[in-house]
Amino acid sequence: MAALFIDSKYQGKGYGKELINFIKEKRKNIQLKVYKKNDEAVNFYLRNGFVKKEELLDEQTAFNGCAVERQSFTLW
Template identity: 75%
Template sequence: MNIRRNKKIEVNKLIKIWYEGSLIAHDFIDKDYWKSQQKDMEGKYLPMSETYVISNFVSLVDDYLAALFIDVKHQGQGYGKRLLNFIKERRENIQLKVYKKNRNAVNFYVMNGFVIKKELLDEQTVEEEFLMGWERV
């Protein structure tokens, strides 16, 4: 499958992937929080992002990795690494935030060349998160 820009007609599918992935990856945050964020995802975050899809998606705002979500049916099949490599080819550096408790995601990013730059607190969820960065060598 080729990686391509998302189409407006795919928004509902992207939100479904994001929502289901958020529930699993962030089970330490109440599911009502993720439910409450769906409208912002549709009306704010996806429209302002540069979003690429396979059957999964990655969204960038400038050099900030705003989202990398893999459909739960496709996790562990290399799609995340493929999407990450796709955007690394197009950027000199990338930053992202990831919840500290989301060990799978933290480990994924570390294995793909990201380093922890700073520890932060997400004010909306009151959860600790890492600011991570990657730079082309």
């Protein structure tokens, strides 16, 4: 999966959590990156069993962020 987006009018209804749980059932390890300043996304992954792994700097955009794995993620 390249990205996870939930339309704002459907956020907070459990759809994102359902998608993450489905992926967890299918994959042992999950890696992802999330923009560090996207507090809602960072907190979503923290609430769903992920932990921060490392902080990165995206060389193309110069944004700081984080990478995420099944039990960890990295900020960029």
